[in-house]
Amino acid sequence: MTKWGLIGASTIAREWVIGAIRATGGEVVSVMSTSADRGQTYAEAQGIAKAVTTLEDLVNDPDVDAVYISTTNELHCDQALAAAKAGKHILCEKPLAMSLADARAMVQAAKDAGVVMATNHHLRNAATHRAMREAIRAGRIGTPLSARVFHSVYLPPHLQGWRLDKPEAGGGVILDITVHDADTLRFVLDSDPVEAIAFAQAGGMGKAGLEDAVMGVLRFENGVIAQFHDGFTTKFAETGLEIHGSEGSLIGRNVMTQRPIGTVTLRDASGEQDLPLDPRNLYETALAAFHAAVDGNGKPSATGEDGIWSLATGLAVVEAARTGGTVKIAPGL
Structure with missing residues (x-):
C-alpha cells in the first residue's frame, strides 16, 4: 500500500484526489499546510491522521511513500526537489513549474532519486x-x-x-x-x-x-x-x-x-x-496507474516529461x- 502525504490542503485534493487515492488502494497519512489551523481542520474533515506546517516535516516522514503537490504553481519546483531528495514518489499538479528549466530540474531529480514522477493531467x-x-x-x-x-x-x-x-x-x-x-x-x-x-x-x-x-x-x-x-x-x-x-x-x-x-x-x-x-x-484511473508504477508495473498515465511538454x-x-x-x-x- 502506498502511503501519501499531501503538500497543500487544496480543493482539488479534497474533491477528487483523496478519494481516488483511497479507491485505488492507497492511504493518505499526512497533510501539509502553512496554516496550522487550516491544516488541522482539513485533516479532521478528511480523516487524515497527521497535519504538519512545514515541507520538511512532511517529506521526511518515514510513513510517507509519495506526495501529491497541489500548491500554487511557483511553489512546485522546490517542493518536488525536496520530495525527490527524500526519496518520495511525486504526483504534481500542472503546470509543473513556472519555467522549463525548473520543470526539467524536477524531472531529472526524480530520475536521479529513482522515484516515480507524474503530472496530474486528468x-x-x-x-x-x-x-x-x-x-x-x-x-x-x-x-x-x-x-x-x-x-x-x-x-x-x-x-x-x-x-x-x-x-x-x-x-x-x-x-x-x-x-x-x-x-x-x-x-x-x-x-x-x-x-x-x-x-x-x-x-x-x-x-x-x-x-x-x-x-x-x-x-x-x-x-x-x-x-x-x-x-x-x-x-x-x-x-x-x-x-x-x-x-x-x-x-x-x-x-x-x-x-x-x-x-x-x-x-x-x-x-x-x-x-x-x-x-x-x-x-x-490516474492513481491506479501511479500505484502500479510505484510497484514497478508500467508508468503513470501522464509522466513528468508529459508535464514538460504541456x-x-x-x-x-x-x-x-x-x-x-x-x-x-x-x-x-
Missing part, C-alpha cells in the same frame, strides 16, 4: 479521449488534418482567487487550462506540438493584467492544425473536442471536464455512430499572445 484518462485516440490509431478517420478544442468555462467563485490576481503564482487561463488542451491533443493525436499563435483577452475577471480567455492555433509535428478556445468567463458554453480527418470526423461533446461524462460521435461516409465508452473516474506549449502560447507572433514550442527534453 483529461487523458477520460474514456472519451481514449476512444478518440484508439479510433485514430485504427484509421477510422483516415489521416488527421485538423482539430478544435472548446474549453471555455466559468471559473466558480471558490476557485478564483490566485488564478485571477497573482501572475507570480502562474495565474491566468493559459497556464491553468491551455496546458490541459496541449496534453489532451498530444495524447489523442499521438503527436507533439511544434508552434503556436494566439490572442489573449481580458474580459473583466482577471486582475493585474492576467488573461481570462485565449484563442489560438497549434501546429503539430504530424501536420495537424488545432484551434483552441479557453476561458474563465463563459457561463453557458459546453466543452468539446473535434478531430477531423481525410475520411471522417470525431465529435466529442462535454469532454473537457473532470467528470466521467460526454459522448464521441464518428461521422464518415456511412453516416454517424456513437463510439462505445466505459466511463470511469478520471482520477482513479508547460512548454503553455509558455509558447503566453509568448505568442504577448508578441502577436508565431512561437516555436521547444521543451528541451
Whole structure:
C-alpha cells in the first residue's frame, strides 16, 4: 500500500484526489499546510491522521511513500526537489513549474532519486479521449488534418482567487487550462506540438493584467492544425473536442471536464455512430496507474516529461499572445 502525504490542503485534493487515492488502494497519512489551523481542520474533515506546517516535516516522514503537490504553481519546483531528495514518489499538479528549466530540474531529480514522477493531467484518462485516440490509431478517420478544442468555462467563485490576481503564482487561463488542451491533443493525436499563435483577452475577471480567455492555433509535428478556445468567463458554453480527418470526423461533446461524462460521435461516409465508452473516474484511473508504477508495473498515465511538454506549449502560447507572433514550442527534453 502506498502511503501519501499531501503538500497543500487544496480543493482539488479534497474533491477528487483523496478519494481516488483511497479507491485505488492507497492511504493518505499526512497533510501539509502553512496554516496550522487550516491544516488541522482539513485533516479532521478528511480523516487524515497527521497535519504538519512545514515541507520538511512532511517529506521526511518515514510513513510517507509519495506526495501529491497541489500548491500554487511557483511553489512546485522546490517542493518536488525536496520530495525527490527524500526519496518520495511525486504526483504534481500542472503546470509543473513556472519555467522549463525548473520543470526539467524536477524531472531529472526524480530520475536521479529513482522515484516515480507524474503530472496530474486528468483529461487523458477520460474514456472519451481514449476512444478518440484508439479510433485514430485504427484509421477510422483516415489521416488527421485538423482539430478544435472548446474549453471555455466559468471559473466558480471558490476557485478564483490566485488564478485571477497573482501572475507570480502562474495565474491566468493559459497556464491553468491551455496546458490541459496541449496534453489532451498530444495524447489523442499521438503527436507533439511544434508552434503556436494566439490572442489573449481580458474580459473583466482577471486582475493585474492576467488573461481570462485565449484563442489560438497549434501546429503539430504530424501536420495537424488545432484551434483552441479557453476561458474563465463563459457561463453557458459546453466543452468539446473535434478531430477531423481525410475520411471522417470525431465529435466529442462535454469532454473537457473532470467528470466521467460526454459522448464521441464518428461521422464518415456511412453516416454517424456513437463510439462505445466505459466511463470511469478520471482520477482513479490516474492513481491506479501511479500505484502500479510505484510497484514497478508500467508508468503513470501522464509522466513528468508529459508535464514538460504541456508547460512548454503553455509558455509558447503566453509568448505568442504577448508578441502577436508565431512561437516555436521547444521543451528541451
